[in-house]
Amino acid sequence: MIETLTILGSTGSIGVQALDVAKLMGLDILALTSNVRTDILENQIREFHPKYAAVADVAKAAELKIKVADTDTEILAGGEGVLECAGLKADCVLNSLVGIAGLAPTLAAIEAGNNIALANKETMVAGGVLVNRLAKEKNISILPVDSEHSAIFQSLQGCADKKQVKKLILTASGGPFFGKKAHELENVTAEQALKHPNWSMGAKITIDSATMMNKGLEIIEAVRLFDMPEDKIEVLVHRQSIVHSMVEYTDNSVIAQLGVPDMRIPIQYALTYPDRFVSPVKELDLAEAATLTFSKPDNETFRCMDYCREALRKGGLYTAAVNAANEKANELFRHGRIKFGDIAKCVERALSFPADNENYNLDDILELDREIRMRTEADI
Numbered sequence: 001m002i003e004t005l006t007i008l009g010s011t012g013s014i015g016v017q018a019l020d021v022a023k024l025m026g027l028d029i030l031a032l033t034s035n036v037r038t039d040i041l042e043n044q045i046r047e048f049h050p051k052y053a054a055v056a057d058v059a060k061a062a063e064l065k066i067k068v069a070d071t072d073t074e075i076l077a078g079g080e081g082v083l084e085c086a087g088l089k090a091d092c093v094l095n096s097l098v099g100i101a102g103l104a105p106t107l108a109a110i111e112a113g114n115n116i117a118l119a120n121k122e123t124m125v126a127g128g129v130l131v132n133r134l135a136k137e138k139n140i141s142i143l144p145v146d147s148e149h150s151a152i153f154q155s156l157q158g159c160a161d162k163k164q165v166k167k168l169i170l171t172a173s174g175g176p177f178f179g180k181k182a183h184e185l186e187n188v189t190a191e192q193a194l195k196h197p198n199w200s201m202g203a204k205i206t207i208d209s210a211t212m213m214n215k216g217l218e219i220i221e222a223v224r225l226f227d228m229p230e231d232k233i234e235v236l237v238h239r240q241s242i243v244h245s246m247v248e249y250t251d252n253s254v255i256a257q258l259g260v261p262d263m264r265i266p267i268q269y270a271l272t273y274p275d276r277f278v279s280p281v282k283e284l285d286l287a288e289a290a291t292l293t294f295s296k297p298d299n300e301t302f303r304c305m306d307y308c309r310e311a312l313r314k315g316g317l318y319t320a321a322v323n324a325a326n327e328k329a330n331e332l333f334r335h336g337r338i339k340f341g342d343i344a345k346c347v348e349r350a351l352s353f354p355a356d357n358e359n360y361n362l363d364d365i366l367e368l369d370r371e372i373r374m375r376t377e378a379d380i
């Protein structure tokens with residue numbers, strides 16, 4: 001059972017819920033980090049008394065330092081401050097940063113010998129090969145927080161030999177635009193895309209759910225977390241978000257994890273694994289849910305999943321490339337600068353960017369990421 005916890009991105013949706021879980025578990029909070037939301041971070045500092053807190057925005061960090069001068073929390077600033085928090089020795093570092101910004105802190109945390117509870121899927125999408133290599137070298141565990149990957153991880157408990165796994169089945173809610181065709185979606189607004197039917201999440205991932213790029217990123221995440229080939233990962237649309245994902249074994253038994261859609265379940269399991277404890281989350285009432293439906297995804301309308309599969313097949317830095325294009329396109333769409341239908345086009349274009357380098361390091365990934373973002377914006 002862990003005792004000390006650092007949370008990177010503590011003021012976001014996952015971070016806030018992770019602190020909720022940590023409070024119930026009575027964990028010691030070593031460090032918290034935030035990009036800019038210092039009002040929320042100040043409250044967290046006063047409630048959880050971390051030794052350190054970092055704010056990526058340097059000016060905001062300076063303001064916060066004055067505000068919490070009466071506490072014992074040391075305030076760190078900028079990207080280096082976040083990295084410093086990641087590299088402090090803790091029993092676990094929960095990474096709930098959004099986007100590629102989470103990659104370097106994940107590597108810093110592993111370098112320090114910390115186990116990782118990973119909610120930042122872009123870490124595995126852009127740099128999973130580096131992360132896995134370092135995790136092996138440092139002999140640490142990466143425990144998934146993403147609900148689908150937690151479900152797969154839970155369904156793999158008791159699996160004696162990976163050869164007995166036939167396929168992983170990721171479920172997808174289908175997002176707010178399920179059943180719509182591409183021509184109906186060309187002009188939908190960010191406001192419409194931000195209305196997710198089941199999950200309450202941050203803006204970036206909610207838009208990713210609407211394009212189903214989120215599921216594409218999760219296919220890549222599953223390949224990297226569970227060391228499975230891309231063609232053994234299937235996606236099934238399941239509108240109710242009750243079955244969080246499944247594992248099919250060679251004897252055609254399918255093991256699934258079910259629960260109400262509440263991120264505190266996968267967060268808690270990542271922190272208590274291999275144990276389980278009581279949770280404040282609502283009990284699943286299957287009689288109330290009554291009907292669970294499953295269908296094949298519409299890959300014609302939601303093309304991002306296939307682009308992510310292609311990036312995996314191409315190897316090299318292509319998964320980092322599609323991720324970078326998507327992050328930029330997602331942001332441009334939220335700012336009203338491109339149409340909904342343009343997001344997938346931006347992701348597709350990234351596949352023709354030369355990214356064959358197989359022998360890359362962190363700097364190569366970050367450089368490619370900057371280049372693709374620039375081009376994505378220049379091409380609109």
Ligand code: MG
Nearest residue numbers: 146147148218
């Ligand atoms: Mg997910």
